[in-house]
Amino acid sequence: MILLASGEQTMAEVAQQLGYSSPANLSRQFRQVTGLTPTKYQRLGPESHAQRSLDALT
Structure with a gap:
């Protein structure tokens, strides 16, 4: 999720x-x-990413 949150890489690069x-x-x-x-x-x-933990998402 951090790879996506940073916005520094494209979806293709992250994938x-x-x-x-x-x-x-x-x-x-x-x-x-x-x-x-x-x-x-x-x-x-x-700010929202910091509040969302993986535990909260599952």
Whole structure:
């Protein structure tokens, strides 16, 4: 999630780093786990990211 939150890398770069076959697969799984699209998550901003723990998302 930190890779997405920083906004320094594209979805394609993050997907490749994490071993996904495509950005779409990463996006689909991210949405299933968090309830948010990666873009929506990035738009929430760093303050919101600090408040959301992985425990709260599952």
